[in-house]
Amino acid sequence: MGKAFPEIKGLMGFGSLRLPLIESGVVDIEQTNKMVDLFLDSGFNYFDTSHNYIGGASEKAIKTCLTDRYPRDRYILGNKLSRAYFNCKEDIRPLFESQLEICGVDYFDFYLMHSQNRQRYQKYKSQGAYDTALELLEEGKIRHFGISFHDKADVLEQILNDYPQIEVVQIQFNYLDYESASTESKKVYELCRKYNKPVFIMEPLRGGNLVNHLPEEAKAEFDKLGDPTQSPATYALRFPGAFEGVETILTGASSPEQIAENISAMKDFQPLTDKELETVWKVRDLFKAQDMIQCTACRYCQDVCPKNILIPDIFACLNNETAFTSWKWSTEVYYHEVLTLNGNKASDCIGCGQCESNCPQDLPIRDLLKTAVAEFEEKEREKIK
Ligand code: SF4
Ligand code: SF4
Structure with missing residues (x-):
């Protein structure tokens, strides 16, 4: 099956929540330029940001490192409406216009209602956020309208029923959360398919935990596969790629080396083999046996x-x-x-x-x-x- 959004090249997106920093809240522009260049030169083009990422520094870095340096047709840019920045419908347009200005563009390709859950959805709905986004869509200021989602499947079903205009759902999806009773990633994904909604994947490495906090026995399981071209990060990134309807997998790389590793996994994408998948499930069980705080460092x-x-x-x-x-x-x-x-x-x-x-x-x-x-x-x- 072809892509729902053929303008998005490749299966990997550039997340900008965890850009390299010189100090707290200050993005390392030189390193980020290198990352952007590597990503675009490898044939990918989807970038994701938000007004609240890195205390506002992410949108600014997108302008400095991407939109000031490349023509508009070289990249696809997604942004979000975040809860902390509006209290009524009248707040939303000025905020949106400021986001366009900070990012240095005159439209966003994708605009998502950020981090929707049961409680947040009620606020967004009652304060006219969905209606405003649909107006912006009509006016061509956003090309596609969607949501990013963090809750259980029944909440998503309600939102999708209320707003059939939603074109894409961004979900937390990785091998650790896949069958989790709290995240319900599998159920949420299946619901997206039922409603024919293309899916953007976030947190494929669960905020880096599937690399940084893997127990030694889990790493040894990956090592047993004997493939020196792969790593815990690449196995985790390849996991969601095999699922139908997945349009892009957002990686939150923090250095040129990390993005290069991610590119190596996703450029000529191959789904996990049965043997690799079997190992991934073993690794998941070993990871879960540790009593870790499941923080993704989203801040x-x-x-x-x-x-x-x-x-x-x-x-x-x-x-x-x-x-x-x-x-x-x-x-x-x-x-x-x-x-x-x-x-x-x-x-x-x-x-x-x-x-x-x-x-x-x-x-x-x-x-x-x-x-x-x-x-x-x-x-x-x-x-x-
Ligand atoms: S505790 Fe962790 S996962 Fe929760 S909001 Fe803070 S940084 Fe994000
Ligand atoms: S960490 Fe404590 S002070 Fe800060 S927001 Fe949470 S409850 Fe309030």
Whole structure:
């Protein structure tokens, strides 16, 4: 079957949530230019951004590294309407116009209602977001209208029934989430097929966890396949590619080396063989046996935290403690001497809960921060006593 959007070249998209940074919130333009060049030179052309990615720096980098440097017909650009930036219908158009200006374009190829779940959908619907997006579609300011989605299949079904005009659904889909009872990726994907909606894939590496937090036994399973051209990242990226209706798989590369690795997996795409798939399921089971916090480092929580707590970084510390028990001391040093050196400790949390309502993975952030306090701060106090 052909592609629903033939203008999208290849099966891989350029995600811009995890661009390389010089320091917090400052994108490394030189590295990003290299990544953009490599990606386009390899025949791919779909770019994805959002107003809230990297605190606004992602859209700006898209202009500097992509739209200022390449003609409009060299790339396809998707953007999103994010919840934190509007409170009523009247807010949406000025926001949209500012997004066009920041990105340096006069239309978006795709415009998605960002991170829809049961609660957010009600806000978007009641505040006229869907209606405004459909008007923008009529006016040609967006070429295609869709949603990105983080909830269970029944919520998606309601949205698709209410708005049959939706042309594409971006879903979280990877071998870890595939049969997960909380993400329901398989069910959500199957629903997209039932409603004949093309699918964009996000989080194929689950925020890098399927590379950075694979246990040694899982890596050994991949090694047993004996293919030096493949890696944990390439196996994970190839997993969604075999599913019908998948138009693009967004990779969140953070360096030219990572994007080159991803290109090697996706340029002449081959679906996983039966043997590779069997290994992937074994790896999934080994990964799940670890008790990891399922944070994808999207940083949506941090954007709304009044205490500016580096939540995903603190969770990465807790995950490192779980994965690398012999390195506990170095994680503790990192927590105190790098991460929270200038404040913003886990114990600064005031329990307002804003982070939790913004977390697409539904993580109990406040409780997890209490674990971090116990693990890193109270133990430290004990040592001082
Ligand atoms: S509950 Fe704590 S971590 Fe979450 S937004 Fe409020 S202060 Fe920040
Ligand atoms: S805690 Fe949730 S919102 Fe925050 S970075 Fe992790 S997955 Fe994203």
